[in-house]
Amino acid sequence: MLKQALVLAALLLxxxxxxxxxxxxxxxxxxxxxxxxxxxxxxxxxxxxxxxxNGKVDDRLLSVDTPISSDAQLHEHAMxxxxxxxxxxxxxxxVPAGKDVTFAPSAYHVMILQxxxxxxxxxxxxxxxxxxxxxxxxxxVDVAVQQQPPAEQQGHAHTH
Numbered sequence: 001m002l003k004q005a006l007v008l009a010a011l012l013l014x015x016x017x018x019x020x021x022x023x024x025x026x027x028x029x030x031x032x033x034x035x036x037x038x039x040x041x042x043x044x045x046x047x048x049x050x051x052x053x054n055g056k057v058d059d060r061l062l063s064v065d066t067p068i069s070s071d072a073q074l075h076e077h078a079m080x081x082x083x084x085x086x087x088x089x090x091x092x093x094x095v096p097a098g099k100d101v102t103f104a105p106s107a108y109h110v111m112i113l114q115x116x117x118x119x120x121x122x123x124x125x126x127x128x129x130x131x132x133x134x135x136x137x138x139x140x141v142d143v144a145v146q147q148q149p150p151a152e153q154q155g156h157a158h159t160h
Contacts, residue, residue, distance in 0.1 A: 021033070021142070021144060023139055023141050024139075025131075025133065025136045025137055025138070025139035026055070026059070026133070026135060026136030026137060027053055027054045027055030027059070027135075027136060028051055028052070028053055028054070028055075028059060028095065028133060028136045028139075029051070029052040029054060030049055030050070030051050030131065030139065030141055031049060031050045031051075031052070032049060032050065032144075032150065033047060033048070033049040033129060033141045033142065033143040033144065034047070034048055034049070034143060034144045034145075034146055034149070034150060035047045035048065035121070035127075035143050035144070035145050035146070036145070036146065036147075036148075036149065037121065037122055037123040037145050037146060037147050038121060040118060043113070043114060044111055044112060044113050044114070044115075045111075045112045045115055045121055046075075046105070046109045046110060046111055046112070047064075047103070047109065047110040047112060047129055047143045048102075048103045048104050048105065048109055048110075049103050049141065049143075050100055050101070050102050050103070051095050051100065051101045051103070052099070052100045053095045053096060053097050053098060053099055053100075053101075054098070055097050055098075055135075056097050056098075057097050057135070058094055058095065058096050058097050059094075059095045059133050059134055059135045059136055060092045060093065060094050060095065060133065060134040060135075061074065061092060061093040061095065061101075061131055061132070061133055061134075062092050062132045062133065062134055063092075063132045064110050064129060064130065064131055064132065065129075065130050065132075066112060066127060066128060066129045066130065067117070067127075067128060068112065068115045068116060068117040068118075068120055068121075068127050068128075069112045069113060069114060069115045069116060070114075070116070071112075071113040071114065072110055072111070072112045072113070072129070073089045073110070073111045073113065074089065074090050074091070074092065074093055074108070074110060074111075075087055075088065075089055075090065075108070075109050075110070075111045076088060076090050076093075076107065076108050076109075077106050077107060085106065087111075089111075090108075092134075093108055095133075105149070110129065120145070121145055122145060123145060123146060123147040124145065124146075125145045126142040126143060126144050126145065127142070127143050127145070128140050128141070128142060128143070129141055129142075129143050
């Protein structure tokens with residue numbers, strides 16, 4: 001009986017890891033990287049995720065890159081003096097110790113400009129994105145392309 005349970009666990013384990021979609025580097029935990037499937041003529045695509053800093057010191061996301069584009073940038077939405085939201089590039093994003101930073105529509109996000117390999121931008125596909133942190137170092141995550149935002153993001157999605 002124990003042997004059968006171990007065999008079953010061994011068979012199910014790879015599927016569990018494949019669907020987990022969470023990553024750890026140093027004291028940082030990156031959860032559920034995702035992007036919206038966009039029409040073929042969309043000039044840019046955004047990627048979203050949550051970073052949790054389990055450490056006792058702040059870290060910073062310094063830059064990002066992906067093989068599907070030569071230009072991936074960190075962006076935020078900020079309120080202008082006139083009271084409108086404006087998207088702008090930022091040089092880095094601080095991840096405070098013991099806190100979460102959520103990359104989401106209308107917030108921080110990764111902007112991938114002029115993607116050259118659009119085959120990976122269809123619903124159900126994944127593309128690699130490397131995050132470069134000041135202290136934790138580099139980690140490559142797989143961004144899941146979806147037709148709809150995750151349930152907790154519904155109502156907040158937009159395209160650029």
